[in-house]
């Protein structure tokens with residue numbers, strides 16, 4: 001299995017090199033040269049399996065000879081052993097034929113743990129046998145950062161720097177990033193929004209001198225390993241509702257497009273997914289785009305679902321690559337235009353995208369109302385991101401096809417917003433009960449590439 005760049009000009013790499021490289025050197029994102037498929041019988045065999053067994057079956061075809069079967073099984077077992085639910089990703093029923101996939105039972109209470117816990121294991125194994133060291137830099141609107149810090153804190157061969165937008169993450173998210181005491185963890189509050197953080201991260205990858213000096217690695221969904229690990233729960237949930245005999249639809253609260261893109265990969269692998277619905281908050285660039293209005297950037301509007309406050313949706317580049325017939329030059333041209341503010345999508349590519357994805361948006365009022373309604377009708381307390389998904393799913397779902405909405409974070413990560421909408425202040429789990437008593441450690445850094453490079457090199461003693 002080899003991986004190629006969406007911009008067509010970087011060398012093809014193995015799974016291991018793709019994982020450790022992050023952004024391709026032509027500025028693109030790596031994708032598999034070919035998508036492996038599973039037969040209906042292989043998918044049906046997942047019924048009744050543990051999450052870990054399904055994870056092995058789904059991901060094995062993508063990793064080539066990076067790990068032996070035995071090693072890979074062990075990494076998967078280590079990754080999910082600490083989750084707070086035996087099913088790892090349990091389904092609960094919200095309404096007839098509408099289900100919620102709870103992805104928040106990992107250590108940092110968000111879906112990011114599914115990929116990050118595994119990536120942590122895979123990095124450790126791959127770096128350990130090479131006796132290599134890397135500097136991970138990540139951009140976060142709140143959840144990727146805490147999950148990355150949790151996965152890499154205290155490891156000998158990794159330093160981790162996380163850029164988050166100052167004042168634009170919840171207090172719980174911020175404290176998850178700023179309170180770990182390990183010296184290899186560095187939380188950086190950036191004067192800007194998430195798009196600024198992600199843009200500076202990509203600038204660092206495109207600055208080859210800096211990249212090579214610090215041995216830069218990435219664990220955002222830039223990293224194919226992140227997307228891959230998220231494919232698994234589409235299979236586990238769909239099979240438990242009757243796939244492959246039965247079609248299933250999914251609605252995914254979306255920002256950087258990594259999670260929904262994982263759903264697309266599941267579909268390409270043979271999972272009978274009927275609709276893949278992109279749900280956005282008021283930062284609705286993807287909804288507008290999928291309705292045929294082109295991809296044109298506006299200002300990021302802070303919302304009660306801050307992890308989705310994104311305008312430049314990184315993985316949409318992967319979707320465009322396939323929609324444009326895997327033409328790297330066409331994608332590179334679109335990304336250049338994005339640098340000037342936006343681009344229009346050709347009719348042919350738009351048709352491909354609309355055949356795969358549909359979309360909807362939720363206003364702040366609708367999100368609040370959905371939190372209150374779900375509590376009343378099903379007893380389920382939703383985080384604001386999951387509520388965006390539920391609201392859009394309610395509009396999109398059809399009676400005949402089960403709809404699964406992804407619940408991407410635990411309500412306790414956003415207690416103020418959840419309390420305002422529902423009257424209930426969700427408590428943190430006991431293991432995190434002292435989060436607000438722990439000392440914070442954070443550096444405020446300007447939204448400036450040179451300032452960031454200087455800070456990171458200084459912290460590394462370079």
Ligand SMILES: Cc1ncc(COP(=O)(O)O)c(C=O)c1O
Pocket residue numbers: 110142143144221253254255256257258259260307308385386408409
């Ligand atoms: C809680 C939550 N929901 C939804 C999303 C959006 O996911 P994606 O960026 O993969 O589209 C994020 C951020 O990634 C998130 O943290």
Ligand SMILES: N[C@@H](CCOP(=O)(O)O)C(=O)O
Pocket residue numbers: 139140141142143144145219220221222255256258307308314
């Ligand atoms: N919502 C994310 C933004 C980064 O997304 P990623 O999937 O590319 O890591 C966050 O919570 O940080």
